[in-house]
Amino acid sequence: MRKLLLTSLLKRSMTEPPPVDDAAMNAELLARLDAVSRERLGRSLSIRQVDAGSCNGCELEIHALGNVYYDLERFGLRFVASPRHADVLLVTGPVTHNMREALERTYRATPDPKWVVAVGDCGFDGGVFAGSYACTGGVSAVLPVDLHIRGCPPSPTALLQGLIALVEHSAARR
């Protein structure tokens, strides 16, 4: 273990630069994100993820945001265990009727100001599950949605871009 830790210390970090193609835009985005999040949220945006009927594909990619390649926390974004600690609800799935109440309760348990991000094609409009007797057909059928991140599932890069955009959006709204 010591050897492995030592190698990790000496080796270059595997974490990649933020996911924007243009270097100038990249720098600008980062600067803006930094300023906005610092000003509005003290550089901390806490995210509570809620699976409201997803196939688990979106969860896998949301999980990947925590790996060394994407390293979500360097942007001041982090996942929390309770909605009471959250600023953002990251909701996946076509919102099944069986999950609807749990989602609504989670929303009510989240303190204001709060934002709802619907992840995936299912979260957008129910995706391939639209029209089912068991689904409401997307997050906006149940909660006010601030941002949709489409994709089936969206890649971690798309998720990062969306979440970075959200920080700006929330600043503009207030």
Added chain:
Amino acid sequence: MSLASALLDEYASAGTQQPWPRVVVDADGWRRIVATLAGHAATLISLWCDGSAVHLSLYEENARPIVVSLDCPDGRYPSVGLSHPPALRLERAIADLYGVVAEDLPDNRPWLDHGRWGVRRPLRDCAPDAATGDAYAFLTAEGPPMHQIPVGPVHAGIIEPGHFRFTAHGETVVRLEERLGYVHKGVEALMKGVPSARAAAIAARVSGDSTVAYSLAFSLAVESALRVQAPPRAVWLRAIMAELERLANHFGDIGAICNDAAFPLMQAHCAALRERALRCADGCFGHRLMMDRITPGGVAQDLDDKGVALLRGLVIDVRKHFPKLIGLYENTASLQDRTVATGTLDATLAAAFGAGGYVGRASGRTFDARKNPAYAPYDDLAFKAPTRDRGDVDARVWIRIEEVDQSLLLIEQCLGRMPSGPVRIGLDGGSREGDAMEGVALVEGFRGDIFAWVRLAENGTIAHCHLRDPSWFQWPLLEKAIEGNIVADFPLCNKSFNCSYSGHDL
């Protein structure tokens, strides 16, 4: 003589199903089958309903699997779950969806139906309902010092929703009861009457972590029903995708299990390996999870030289880094202290439930659908299905570790021996006999064997599709494995099983 051949002698075969036979039995025959299952002389693969009949699939050692059907015009059939508990939840689900009831079912609480759909029996008559939500009577555990801990459906981590009701005596779990169905999306109803391409997209989203395995099971069943075969090159490409999916999931699981034992270093390294596997998949097949890459008739995309190089690179990469992590797992006493002798699943129970995947193989089962009943190209490849018999969290980790090695060998063999040629065929060429046509498939996903049964209508659309996730038989075993463990070890045990919620809830 095996039960299957006795049934084939005695009862009329419904001659349209491929590749396993299907026989239509009477109530007496059905009871005999139930007795055989209860006596552990055969293993239940699945139990399902199409509205007018119930079907049961089983296999015996050294015999071909078989499907048996019982017409139930009055909406009742002799219960399997009464004497063979693995069928219990399947029977409760059939009652919820079809209103077809197992006689004397010992547990008639609704399972998937939480009273929130606005309809009852959605696959029979869609009777309108107020959707006010049903109360659910959890099983009790009695005695003065007990307390209950309700968990979920919204969990603390980034995982799927379900409810766990613990009854604990101090720190020790006396009873765990699961309540699932929260992510029920109505998959069977959505597949009815749609073209197979549309249904394939739904099948690929039954359980996102097993999208390749589901697409493969569904495609094989459709191809069997149509009496067509995917081109040879597609068969090998499918195996590469399946092994890549297995690798990615095993890396994720090994890391996550260690993380639940408060050892995030393993998680960090395993997650990096998983990411590299996903990027390789993206580079080879155009999608990180390889969703919709396997379709009825073949695969969506051929593998080019760049992809071959990526795969070879991944194999080298994993062989270089993974052994160090295995060493770390083996030699960290604090980690071993958590995983060894925790969440032990008894071999008899694993066998009775036909537990698939690492859950079964860590508790002495040898079953692997790639070996038996086997399907191409695995019948032509050299690999081992590792087994252990201690049945604890540690054994389930080791099965995964050893399977990583086997998957690398399989990918290498596939790359070396894959023929050239087309990668898909059109499905219009499939022969039709005017009758409804049926196909079955059993595919080894990373989590265990996935069963698919498809009945095609004359016009080629899906008349009925039943998909059975391995989790149906693993979830009940988790309830047993956690008994007598401390509450704090539940996440660890749960992750070592890693059952699917979405695949189970459908």
